[in-house]
Amino acid sequence: MNDCLFCKIIAGKLPSDRVYEDEQVVVFKDIHPKAPVHLLVVPRVHFASLNELAPEHDALMAHMLHLLPQLARQQGLDNGFRTIINTGPGGGQEVPHLHIHILGGGRLPGF
Ligand code: AMP
Ligand code: ZN
Numbered sequence: 001m002n003d004c005l006f007c008k009i010i011a012g013k014l015p016s017d018r019v020y021e022d023e024q025v026v027v028f029k030d031i032h033p034k035a036p037v038h039l040l041v042v043p044r045v046h047f048a049s050l051n052e053l054a055p056e057h058d059a060l061m062a063h064m065l066h067l068l069p070q071l072a073r074q075q076g077l078d079n080g081f082r083t084i085i086n087t088g089p090g091g092g093q094e095v096p097h098l099h100i101h102i103l104g105g106g107r108l109p110g111f
Pocket of ligand 2: 004005006007008045046047096097
């Protein structure tokens with residue numbers, strides 16, 4: 001996706017503060033953190049949101065879920081963390097490349 005912000009970050013065409021990467025995902029710090037720790041777990045493959053999730057993404061999604069507690073521990077979030085996946089404009093999604101937010105390190109507001 002030529003005009004996708006996160007595809008450009010993954011390709012290294014735009015800067016990011018990466019904390020982890022492997023063959024399937026890139027993890028970097030959110031540019032406008034909503035908590036002391038705010039990471040974005042972003043798959044290298046482009047699909048817009050959970051609305052575009054297909055069976056071919058099953059292994060990737062499982063991989064990302066398993067990574068969440070590992071990344072939280074790496075960031076020192078021993079007391080717990082929050083994960084968010086916004087889907088579509090109605091879900092508050094601003095960047096149409098699927099990603100999982102990890103937040104923690106302070107008192108988070110309730111819902
Ligand atoms: P969402 O609203 O779920 O699509 O989340 C998009 C997130 O991307 C927001 O929390 C933004 O602060 C974050 N963001 C936007 N541009 C950048 C960027 N260049 N580097 C890192 N995070 C970004
Ligand atoms: Zn993309």
